[in-house]
Amino acid sequence: MNVRSQSSGDFLSQALGIPLVRKEDPALLSGRGRYADDLPVASGTLHAHVIRSPHAHAKILKIDAAAALALPGVAAVITGEDVRQLTDPFLIALKAPVHQWSLAVEQVRYVGEAVALVVAESRYVAEDAAELVQVDYDPMEAVTDPLAACDKSAPLLHPACKTNEISVRKFAYGDTAAAFAAADRVIALTVDYPRLSFTPMECYVVVAEYRPHDGSYDVLANFQGPFSTHPVMAKALRVPGTRLRLRIPPDSGGSFGIKLSVSPYVVLAAIAAKITGRPVKWVEDRAEHLAAASSGPNRITRIEAAATLDGRILGLRLDQLEDYGAFLRAPMPGPLYRMQGSVTGAYDIPNVEVTNRIVLTNKMPASLIRGFGGPQLYLAIERLVQRIAVELGLDHLDVIRRNLIPAEKFPYRTAAGALYDSGDYARAVATAIGDGRLDDLKRRRDTARAAGKLYGIGFAAVVEPGMSNMGYLSTLLTADARERAGPKNGAVSMATVNIDPLGGVSVSADVTVQGQGHQTVLSQIVADRLGLDPADIKVTLELDTAKDAWSIAAGTYSCRFSPGTAVAAHIAATRIRGRLAGIAANQLNVLPDDIEFADGQVRSRSNPDNALPFGRVAGTAHWSPVMLPDGMAPGLSETGVWSPPELEPPTSDDRINTSLTYGFIFDMCGVEVDPVTFSVRVDRYVSMHDAGTLLNPLIADGQVHGAFAQGIAAALYEEFVYDENGNFLSGSFADYLVPTVSEIPPLEILHQETPSPLTPLGAKGMAEGNCMSTPACIANAVADALGVKDVSLPLTPLRLHALMAGKP
Amino acid sequence: MRRVNKDERTRISFTLNGRAVSGEAESRMLLTDFLRHVIGATGTHVGCEHGVCGCCTVLIDGVAARSCLTLAVQAEGRAVTTVEGLAAPDGALNALQQAFQRHHALQCGFCTPGILMSFTDYLARNPHPTEDEIRDVLSGHLCRCTGYAGIVAAVRAVSAGNSKQPS
Structure with missing residues (x-):
């Protein structure tokens, strides 16, 4: 990936959708992070x-x-x-x-x-x-x-x-x-x-x-x-x-x-x-x-x-x-x-x-x-689909493809009430297995099996929800109880864009920092709207319930950033843009429709020489509110609020659109199980993602790599173990095995972009997918390798040995 | 050999990133706590306090060490290097730090200082490691965000740069 650096003054022709390196990194790489235990406390x-x-x-x-x-x-x-x-x-x-x-x-x-x-x-x-x-x-x-x-x-x-x-x-x-x-x-x-x-x-x-x-x-x-x-x-x-x-x-x-x-x-x-x-x-x-x-x-x-x-x-x-x-x-x-x-x-x-x-x-x-x-959920469904293939003597991939939701049915309402916004699952599968990838997996399998090794191929197809409906949990209650408690639904996202008298742009939002690069992506979204360099957008995400705009949906969870907060920032920046366009149109003697934002300027699209520096236009709103165009509200601070109408409450028959966006992932892998040690080696792993429009492909791939490592951890290593008396047996990192680099196999990532029609940016949640798909895909591959039905995670050598004990 | 009493606070002095630092602590105080809470150098992080995760790795006389398994008094008179000592005085990132940014080798950044310190030590001794050698060093660290792919790529890029300009 040809990444783009962040450097002030170097205007990017496109701010959004590019693999921009993160503005968070220099401080974190220099020991200048401000984590909770780093902050000063009162005497x-x-x-x-x-x-x-x-x-x-x-x-x-x-x-x-x-x-x-x-x-x-x-x-x-x-x-x-x-x-x-x-x-x-x-x-x-x-x-x-x-x-x-x-x-x-x-x-x-x-x-x-x-x-x-x-x-x-x-x-x-x-x-x-x-x-x-x-x-x-x-x-x-x-x-x-x-x-x-x-x-x-x-x-x-x-x-x-x-x-x-x-x-x-x-x-x-x-x-x-x-x-x-x-x-x-x-x-x-x-x-x-x-x-x-x-x-x-x-x-x-x-x-x-x-x-x-x-x-x-x-x-x-x-x-x-x-x-x-x-x-x-x-x-x-x-x-x-x-x-x-x-x-x-x-x-x-x-x-x-x-x-x-x-x-x-x-x-x-x-x-x-x-x-x-x-x-x-x-x-x-x-x-x-x-x-x-x-x-x-x-x-x-x-x-x-x-x-x-x-x-x-x-x-x-x-x-x-x-x-x-x-x-x-x-x-x-x-x-x-x-x-x-x-x-x-x-x-x-x-x-x-x-x-x-x-x-x-x-x-x-x-x-x-x-x-x-x-x-x-997907361990159950995807293992079942593999069993259907085995028990009916069919090809596993054929069974998957026979049952995938066809592209022409989108937007698709599921039996249980979800509204899948967009997708082309068959095309994603075709791309993933194409270019000889599936043939290569089969060749590896056949060669390994010919040499007497235990080798299997696994597949998994999953739908990844993004941004939860605040009403989904009320499905837990009966329809009558929901009626009495009052309907719950929706999901509100908020982001604020503020412009200071010198034209400095700052952004705050209803997410908490965890390492996803939200500061970078928010700066890209706002820079894209205002014709600025993302490096010049200051993003502060230390949420304070006493001062910041937030709703009960606030926080960083369930992939709500891309379908939620990102949209709110886009809305806020678009409103600011409209305000500044009105001011600039007055000063440049052109119609607001002729105004464009580019290279740090607000200018006439038809005559780009007729331009004002961005900061000058912003300053007018601060210094000369009386001079603002008729009807324009003063001040240059906007809070974008996004609440998509598709997130309806559960129906009386318990159907519920649990999330706003639904991405798609198709994984396939080949694994070899050592017949003596019963350790599992992932030989090749391919993961195909459709998360709609990618806001920053560098960060998106980072999320996929991270979720994949956690999927591998769940599939093969990590488990909290209790004995029958409730004693806890996983009390240190020597007992609870977090994978190191030695345990994480190479990952080949593919993307397809089917934009969500339900959000202005077309982006879907995408950071959790491999936590869902990878355990199922590996379990299917191990089941294929060993020819067994019951595979319990994590697939540790001890478990597999017990499973295979007594089998020839 | 210097003797310290268990119940007394004692003055501990060493150089940190080339500068003399000094502070008082009980003899049982860990080097992590001394660096973070007595000196105020919070770049070194504490991830497990039992030597597994590697977040707290610092250099002591140029050699990578777990500061959570080191008592502050053990640093007396020695040269300690932490993540704060990597960038140039004007804040410009060094080649390893730049490569981490370019290859998206960090997300939350909590484990990153320790990993940077391990490779600062290792690349000084072996500027042209193979990928297996890089993975071997990295296997002494836990990262939960990245899946390690970007970290391996970053160190490979730096070592490729090293091979062009042998130091």
Whole structure:
């Protein structure tokens, strides 16, 4: 890729859609990032350390902090009793008595659950004092297996619920019974998606201050959104939202969904500041992060297809049992419902029945994670499609192609209510397998097999949603309950463009920084509208709930940037452009329609010599508001607000357009399984993406590479392992295997651009796709290599050995 | 050998990126905490505190070391180089830093300082590594954003530049 550098004064003929290098990089490469733990704190700030449960399930009998409090430098030891007095349990999406506070109250429900907070002059002293706190527990029986937890005899996580299976919802779209009656064959499969995290390299950080004069909290945290969690935190603290000022640092060391779950610690640090009367800072360490921060939910899916003999899928049935661990934190069970509209994936299947079950177990709570329900769903669908091919004696790729939604059906309404905006799936597949790529894979397979090796080819076709409908989670409720609660829908995005008296352009927006290069892309969008150099656009994304424009949809998650915030910035810049065009037209004596913005000038398109410097035109709005054209509002600040109408609430029959844009990914790969060590080597991997218009191809490819590495991690390496008693066995980076460069195979990326007709920029969400497609594609390849049906992730040598033991 | 007592704060002095620095700390303080919170050099990051992830890598007397597994007192009298010491005084990025930007070798940037320091050490000893050698060095670091592809490309580009102008 021929990348473009950022240099001030070098005007680009095109600012958007080019592989511009990132404006974020020079500071980050020089040690000048401003991550949460780098920022200065007020004098007198105390440091906190969390005491955590060693038990998976136990009553807390007594907490004796006397010895700790006697240690010089210790300010407080805060326990569940303090938390119960000063806060309310976190609101959850389900009406169920599942009460979670920021510290365990009366009992612990997973290893690593926060039990007490020691606050001291330094972190070293706080950790010393923690050693002196005596917590007496009465251990209880624990349950970690989701199926066992559904059993009537299982120990109850929350006895008031009377069950661990706290929600069961059945959905029927189309006439699935008729489809199964008409089928030549019914092909069924059960898949098990594991627990894992994508462990951002920076752990959680919170700095909280209490302002007693107005009873407000001022908190800095590397929170990522969604800001629908802000009211949850404010309610827990018993304050209106205006009294919980949440500020996000300028830089964040990755998130991948995980940093949503810093939210309980925001509340905990806030009350610690109130109790001690001093600012309190908490920095999570890696051991805490692995044991207790957040996990993706594990899911057991039983899926069956009604198929014709030529592999056409007439109907689907899915029974999805999702394990959220010990609590159901808002906005859970998002992963179970985020894909509801696209539950039929990339396929034209008119009939589907879905049962969604939620179970609680003695494991760390599950929450947001990149892919967000997609990896679990597509492992089931794509494994099933491969099984259909095997059981009917058909070619796997033929079965995929036979069922893909045809290009002429777009925009396409799925059985479950999603409106797929655009696509040409068949063409994407044809391109991916073309140029000899599939022939090469087959040649590699045949050569390897001829030499007696275990080699398989895998495929996966997935639809990648972008920007969630805020109403999708309400599908969890019955239509009656939704009616009573009031309809939820839409997704609001906001971005503000401001121009100073010298023509300097600054941008802020409702996203949190995690490393996606949003500053660069926003600068490209605004520069494109205003004829400026992206290098000259200052983008500041340290979101502050007290000062910035934001809605509950704010934050960086579910690929909402390209279909959402990017559009809002485009709208804001377009409005500013219209304003400046009016001013310039007056001064240049031309019609506004004749005005163009280019090379830092505002000029006449028909006579480019008739021009004004951009800054001069901007200055007029500041210095001479009285001289503005008739009817023009003064000021040069615009907040673009984008709320696409397609994100309707769930219908009375539970159909839901879960997202605004739907990209497409087709992956294929060849893998070789070592017959002695059972290690899996990915021999060749091709990933074809259609994410609509690409705003910055360099950054887009970076997102694909990153998601691919996480897909490889899920397929082959990473898993949070608990034993049957709930002990946590993945407590360090020596036990929890994050792939290094040695484990990541080469990736060949292809693109096709089918613009979304539903957004002005045509761009779709695109950063999560390979988290969804790659585990399924590798699982299919390994199933093909070994000729087996049941492949559980991660496909570790131990697992594969057990699978193949006794087989010739 | 210098003796320090466990409960006393002690003065620690070394050169950081060519300049003398000094501060007081308990003998148990980690070099990461000393650099970040006593000296205020926050470019060195803490990713795991158990020596696996490599975020905290610095050079001590020119050799890459995990500063999370090093006590601040161990740096006494030595030359420590961190990511803040890589760019020119006017902020101009060096060849390795430029290559990281050009090849999109970072996203969140949290692991990046450690990776830059490992390759600063390694490329000084082996300016023309093979791709396997680059991967071998990089395998001492965890990055969760990039999938490593851009990092390998960036170091390859720098070493190709090195081969044109042997130092």
